[in-house]
Amino acid sequence: MDRAEVETRIRSLIAPFNKKGADIADATTFAGDLEFDSLTVMDFVAAIEDEFDIIISMNQQAEIENFGQLVDAVCKLSDK
C-alpha cells in the first residue's frame, strides 16, 4: 500500500472525530490541534486498527503526535 492511499483512508477515518472541521496536514497534532481526549484517542485508534488490521500499542502511540507520523507508522505497520 503506498503512502498516498494510506493517507486518504486515514483522512476519511478522522472525519467523524474532527468535530471542529480543522484542516489536516502532516503537522496537525492530535492532542493540540484536534483536541482529542483519551477516550477519542481510543476510539480513533481502534478505527484505524480495524481498517488496516494492525495493532498500534500504547508504546507506539506515545511516539505519534501528528498526522504525518501516524500515516508513516501505519505504512510501516501494514507493510509487515
Add this chain to the structure above:
Amino acid sequence: MTGDLFSKFDDIIALRQSLLAGGGEDPFSLVMEKVLSPTRAICNGRDTILLGTYNYMGMTFDPDVIQAGKDALDNYGAGTTGSRVLNGTYQGHKECEEALKEFYGMDHAMVFSTGYQANLGIISTVAGKGDYIVLDIDSHASIWDGCALGNAEVVPFKHNDIDAMEKRLKRIPEGAGKLVVLEGVYSMLGDIAPLKEMIAVAKANGAMVLVDEAHSMGFIGEHGRGVAEAQGVLEDVDFVIGTFSKSVGTVGGFCVSNHPKFEVLRLVCRPYVFTASLPPSVVATAATSIRKLMHGGEKRAHLWENSRTLHGGLKQLGFQLGTDAPQSAIIAVIMPDLQKGAAMWEALLKEGLYVNLARPPATPANMTLLRCSLCAEHSAEQVQTILGMFERAGKAVGII
C-alpha cells in the same frame, strides 16, 4: 531563575479551589474522627453511616480478627523491618499464604504489602520485553501502573468488549507472549466482566490470563472466590490478584496461581523484594479474616439482599445508576456534572451519609459518580434510612 516544577498542577489547583469556593466541605479531605463499627463513624463531627468504604464483609471489627492481631502484636512485635526475601517472612506470613491457598484451592500464594503492589509486581514481571499485555481500557490504576513499570507492549480494548479483545489478540505477531488482564468487578460502575467468554477467547489465542478480583473476594461465587468462580472459569485463570483492603478488612495484597514455576516470582518481582513486608499483626488479622470468609455464606446472602434493595430503591427514586441491575456490592449513582455531584455529596454528608465521590480522570467516559459500596453488616433498616437520605438530598440539589 529555576522553573517551578509544580506549574503543571495549576489546572488541578484551580479546579479544586473553584469547588471549594462554594463554601462546601472538601470531598477529598474528610477525617474519620471515630469509627464506631464497620458501618458507622463520626466524620467531621457528625454521626455518619458509611456507604463508601469497600468494607464489604464488615470484618474490620470482627472479634476473632481483632484478637488475632493483638496476639500477634504481643508475640511478634509491631513490624518486621525487612523484605519478604530477607528478614521479613514470619510464621504469620506463611500462615496467611496457607489461608489464601485454601481459600482459592490453588497451589501457590504470594502476599504483597498492598494490592497496588501485587498488580505492579506481577504484571511488570510476568510480561517482559517483546510480550503483549491486552487489557480492558477501564482497568484500575494499579494495573496501568504495572504496565508502565514493565517493558511489554500495551494494547487496551474497549470496556468488556469481547470482539475488540479478540481482534487485538489475533493481530499480535506470531511467537510473542500474551497476557490478558481483566477485572471481575469494575469498581467505578460496579459492573462485572463476561469472564467466561473472555477467558475462552484468551485461551483460544494462546494467552495467559490475570484477573483482579479485588471487589468480589469474599462475596461473589459460591465460596466467595470471585466472579471467575461464579462463572465457572476459575480453573482457567492463571493469576488471581486480590487485596486485603476490602472484604478482608485490613491491608495487603496477593496473587494466587497454579503455575508450576510460580515461586520464582519471589526472587524476580521487584515490588515484592524491595519493600518491607506487612506487620505481623496485619497478616494475623488477614489470615483469620480469610478463614472466616470461607464460611460467610449467610453474610453473603444478606449483602446481596442489601445490594438489591438499594439498587431498586434508588432506581425507583429516579436516580441514574451505573448498571441496570445490581451486579456487585457497588452501586454507582451517575451525577449530571462535577458541580452537582459535589453538591450532592455534601448534602448526603450533612444528612449523615458517607459515599465515595469519583470524578474524571479516574472515571469512565468522564462521568462524575457517587459510588456506594454496601456492607454485609448494614441492617435492612439502615438501607431504608439511606434511601430516605438520598431522596431528601437529591431533591434539595435538584437531581431528582
